[in-house]
Amino acid sequence: MLHENLSVNERGHLCIAGRDTVELAEKYGTPLMVMDESRVRRNMRIYNNAMKKYFGEKSFPLFASKSFSCKYIYRIAKEEKMGIDLVSSGELYTALQEDFDVSRAFLHGNNKTDFDINYAMDSGVGYFVVDNLTELDRIDSVACEKGITQKIILRLTPGIDPHTHAAIVTGRVDSKFGIAIETGQADYAVEYTLKKKNVRLCGFHCHIGSQIFDIKTFCDAAEIMIKYISHVKSKFGYGVEVLNLGGGFGVKYIESQPELDYEEFIRLISQFIHNEVERSGIAMPTVVMEPGRSIVADSTLTLYTVGGTKEIPGFKNYVSVDGGMPDNPRYALYQSDYTVCLASNMNKKADFECTVAGRCCESGDLLQENVIIPKPERGDILSVLVTGAYNYSMASNYNRIPRPCVVGIADGKDFTVIRRETFEDLIKNDV
Ligand SMILES: *Cc1c(COP(=O)(O)O)cnc(C)c1O
Numbered sequence: 334m335l336h337e338n339l340s341v342n343e344r345g346h347l348c349i350a351g352r353d354t355v356e357l358a359e360k361y362g363t364p365l366m367v368m369d370e371s372r373v374r375r376n377m378r379i380y381n382n383a384m385k386k387y388f389g390e391k392s393f394p395l396f397a398s399k400s401f402s403c404k405y406i407y408r409i410a411k412e413e414k415m416g417i418d419l420v421s422s423g424e425l426y427t428a429l430q431e432d433f434d435v436s437r438a439f440l441h442g443n444n445k446t447d448f449d450i451n452y453a454m455d456s457g458v459g460y461f462v463v464d465n466l467t468e469l470d471r472i473d474s475v476a477c478e479k480g481i482t483q484k485i486i487l488r489l490t491p492g493i494d495p496h497t498h499a500a501i502v503t504g505r506v507d508s509k510f511g512i513a514i515e516t517g518q519a520d521y522a523v524e525y526t527l528k529k530k531n532v533r534l535c536g537f538h539c540h541i542g543s544q545i546f547d548i549k550t551f552c553d554a555a556e557i558m559i560k561y562i563s564h565v566k567s568k569f570g571y572g573v574e575v576l577n578l579g580g581g582f583g584v585k586y587i588e589s590q591p592e593l594d595y596e597e598f599i600r601l602i603s604q605f606i607h608n609e610v611e612r613s614g615i616a617m618p619t620v621v622m623e624p625g626r627s628i629v630a631d632s633t634l635t636l637y638t639v640g641g642t643k644e645i646p647g648f649k650n651y652v653s654v655d656g657g658m659p660d661n662p663r664y665a666l667y668q669s670d671y672t673v674c675l676a677s678n679m680n681k682k683a684d685f686e687c688t689v690a691g692r693c694c695e696s697g698d699l700l701q702e703n704v705i706i707p708k709p710e711r712g713d714i715l716s717v718l719v720t721g722a723y724n725y726s727m728a729s730n731y732n733r734i735p736r737p738c739v740v741g742i743a744d745g746k747d748f749t750v751i752r753r754e755t756f757e758d759l760i761k762n763d764v
Contacts, residue, residue, distance in 0.1 A: 540579025657691010
């Protein structure tokens with residue numbers, strides 16, 4: 334199967350972490366997301382161990398929690414001694430409910446509101462990742478009012494195009510994120526920041542995009558960042574402590590994609606960085622990375638109940654399910670690849686080419702087009718694999734569809750992680 338936590342049992346049912354998905358669908362209803370906790374922990378440990386091994390004890394990974402944010406995941410991240418990357422006060426609030434030590438948190442975002450700045454400082458967030466100088470001014474003045482010095486790092490755009498989907502490219506000069514090195518604006522920002530009294534410049538950040546399989550892209554970005562650190566050292570006499578290289582490691586969603594060996598990836602990047610650092614004669618910074626997708630994506634699958642099929646002779650076939658863009662908007666947003674399988678009848682011959690459609694009143698509400706699966710019947714359970722990242726966290730109530738239930742599996746036991754929304758939940762803010 335696509336990942337080692339998936340299997341098929343003697344009843345021909347799809348299993349995750351050894352549990353029968355059809356039984357889980359019966360117990361909890363559909364749409365249902367099932368998360369294999371041991372896979373999340375495994376992924377976190379790979380990053381944690383590899384970063385300490387190859388970059389030294391001070392180095393650590395941050396879980397990019399926008400990929401899946403809820404109390405449960407912060408609990409696991411805390412137990413696994415991960416740092417976290419936050420992009421909003423809502424994520425911060427959620428992490429604080431689990432007493433997450435936010436001195437190991439980095440606060441992102443290209444528009445931190447006054448509320449965000451105050452709340453994050455009052456909560457003791459370790460680092461602000463500063464996106465622009467307007468924001469820097471405000472962070473400095475709020476820190477001044479509070480009588481503190483806030484640690485910050487500057488988000489820079491190294492001018493790299495990682496050849497992934499345009500909507501998930503973030504490191505180009507014309508990005509909405511960060512300050513460009515190429516235009517000289519980064520130099521200005523460094524000089525400007527160093528003069529500020531209530532912020533302390535600790536280093537630089539870059540994040541070039543997501544779903545990247547090519548290590549060269551990371552090395553290209555790292556090379557530019559290290560050259561820049563060296564340039565800043567000679568121009569301003571300032572030595573960088575932290576180099577945050579962002580996230581973006583690719584995940585295998587479909588058979589034709591590779592399964593990356595993240596430890597090997599980190600080893601190679603570390604080798605490259607050590608060479609570059611040595612060559613440019615700067616001190617080795619503490620390297621931080623921010624994996625999101627590669628921590629949670631392959632831990633989870635989504636189960637749907639098939640409503641029916643429709644064959645349009647000479648055109649195409651449709652399979653309709655009881656979820657769709659409200660629980661997974663990624664196909665509608667980015668035409669993301671997914672593997673679809675008939676969880677309730679895995680041994681049946683796959684000979685039905687179809688488009689899997691969600692239940693919303695929106696023709697773009699598709700989960701995948703042109704997949705070949707066994708022809709399902711009404712009531713069959715259909716699964717979309719590798720849905721742990723940017724699915725629940727992007728979920729909406731479009732068409733007043735309640736968000737699904739998320740179930741965790743650990744040590745063979747199932748438990749609710751996020752309850753299914755109710756109709757009362759849907760109207761709780763309606764006045
Ligand atoms: C989204 C994001 C990440 C995580 O990216 P993944 O592709 O999920 O690993 C990390 N850092 C920043 C700044 C991001 O915006």
